[in-house]
Amino acid sequence: MKTTLPLSKQIFRSLLVGCTLFTSVFATAQSGNGGQQSIPELVFKNATRESGSAGADGTIYRFSNVTSNVDALVTIAGRSSSLVTLSTIDRTGTGYDNAFQPEVSYNNGNASSNRNWWMDFDVRFVTKDGNTPVTVNEFKVTALDVDGDGSRLREYVGFYNAQSYILENNTQLSVQNIVATIFGLLTPGRQFDGPTTNYNNIDVTATRVMTTLGYSNKSNFRVRAGGATGNGSSSAASRMYSFWFKGFSYTAPVQSTLPVKLMSFNATLGTNKVDLKWMTAEEKNVSHFEVEKSTDGKTFSSIGVVFAFGNSAEVRNYAFTDNNVNSSKDGVIYYRLRSVDVDTKSELSQVRMIHLSKRAGAELSLLTYPNPASSDLRVTIPAQWQGKKVAYEVISQNGQVLISTQNAAASQTENLNISKLPTGYYAVRASCNGETAQQKIIKQ
Template sequence: MKTNSTLKCILFTLITIFSLSFTAVNAQCVAPAMVWKNAVLTSGTAGQPGAAYKFPSVTPGVDAMVYLQSLVGGATLTSIDDNTYGYSAAWQPVVKTPAVIGISTSYASFRIEFKDSATGANHTFPCFQLSFIDVDGDNVGVQEFVAAKNADSVTVSNTTLLGLTWLSGNLVQATGPILNFTGIDTSAWNTNINYRYSNTDKVLEVRIGSITALAFTPQDRFTSAFFQQITMGSSSLLPVKYASFDAVANDNKVTLKWITEDEVNNDHFEVERSFDGVNFTTIGLVLDGFANGNRKTYMFKDNAAELQTKTVVYYRLKQIDNNGKAVYTNKLVVRLQAKAGVTMQVSPNPFVQDLNMQFTATANGTAHINIISITGQKMVTKQASVSKGLNTLQVNGLTNLAPGMYTVQLIIDGVIISNQKIIKN
């Protein structure tokens, strides 16, 4: 959707409700009509990461704080609230594409918190909804995308044009088409997405950004965040909410495991593989998993002969609902052959309370240590910066971990380097 020539509107809604039941909450949500005006910079430098802005009295007795957490991929924040177009009562930030022409992904990352106007204490809403409207493109080479973290549920239109991807950190991203939809119209359901939250005072991360093609015109992208209840016609719940998605390599064979927490109208999964991280092909179908309460555990083993000659392989899941719509997970990167200069030693094994991981790294980077159960559930995660050479990480306080066999997994800069079996006594 265009606003000012190259500008574009997205509607972003937060709503309150009055129920303690999770399922009943969503049915009874009634949004207050918030008024976002007169933003004040309270700390930091305007338009720069670390800047904090207050929107006073968005509802009686409640202020909204917006924190600019980061600017990624060359994005810049032109304005925290532009009211020259769109809705004067809406929050309308303007995020600019990179100035350098070329294929890229860029975005501004925000955190939103609600505060009591009198005391400054965080204000918890029993429920609210975050609705992005008209996520589209510029008809040439720009696609807008939005993402929100830790939503209880996500809904899109049955005729949606958005591509949905489940990113690490429980972020659900919606990417619009290159096609531009003119006007600011909350009934343009095929480019809308709703994120629902309950019993919280914040959204930990909201991303507003663009994916650019090889050729495009650098431009401001206009976002209209209108805080009131918007009903989406012909909507449907995102069919699956994931608890985990992991891969373990052994002798150049890969076992994929994933656990779902909620499923609505889920039909099946397709497992897709790539050797370049770009071009994926379907290598198998998984129709059902093993139920455990509200959760289901799924597994797929990739024993293809071509893995024997590869060093790195990429996987993702394509979830298909009963209506044929597809949603993709984030990509997993698995190193099949040991990375030169990287080894890991785990002690003690068996262990009772604490684990020590010692490994060498060929360069500075970021390491993740995951402890994964035999059902594929990620039980513990630790992140740390690593330096070239010998590194030691400790995972403490594992007394409450149930006795049994686990896999400890080392990931450096997104690549699975090592998996080792460990035993908890």
């Protein structure tokens, strides 16, 4: 994507009416081909604001007639912090008119070193001029020009609940697993991190910085537009993203199906050990899971292998114990899963953290970090609560509960996203079986 300047657009309002009936369509439009079966294109043009304030979380935009008698409602689902803003929902005059091209800016285009930011968009397919959900049988989404500023900034994109993705054989994109709660369901996804290299313009032949996602029988999905800086600042943190709902030709395409649907992955601290448990909802040609461990969160090494069921449409439970832990020392341990299929292709889970403390005991106390925090807040619970049902709340100074969530089998350390909270002082409260612990935090 390219650095952009804000662009003003005329916007319109119309009434959003809730409906509960579902219909199903198969889109018929032109298609592109990336060595795969031809799939119809969906056209995203002429967006109008349906409800909400321009650029605010929860605001809905309507793209009419993305295919015959089907509209798309695009909702701003969230952002990493208040410094992330939407300049325009669909940039025109550059890129490709048929593509969905949001322009997202961080801190007015100026990012200091080691920053990471994102904005999420939920896309729902509905009847033309209505709100009845529509299931689209099959479609593709291609992220174009996922590159950088030529120096210290790189873009990334994320997609949730796709059936497959295609990359060039010599791609410059790296892939990692992500998970989000979407419409109340824990949903797996893939994040594609671009290089810092800057590719001129938005070029559909620059396949090394492109990826194409395949979806089947979907009425909604989520896409993420993000960026990050390394060891240096960038004044190019206003970026345009181009998501074209069609396939493309790749020189040497490598298609990956998503073999594992990971429902949960938890880590709990015991006496000189860490118990790791995970559940899968579906497996396709999975060989095994490698458990990886790190002491710095950057360099991981394999500490064990757990063989998978391989092919399953049922919920499967797995467990592994790391006995090489000194729980009486201070420090942090990081764990992740690498699922490996029969073709030796692999995918990574999200990282779980275990906080070690020689002062740990039976006292009911929470450890929160970083503090102050701007987006992700890590909360370490008392040891005796691990693996049990724990409720988490973030409370304002006047006692109002602003965030409420729970985990039926809590890990030792959980993440809370506080990016939407205004700057100020808050308290984090956790409860388990009638016991409660609380810690003050600062949101910056």
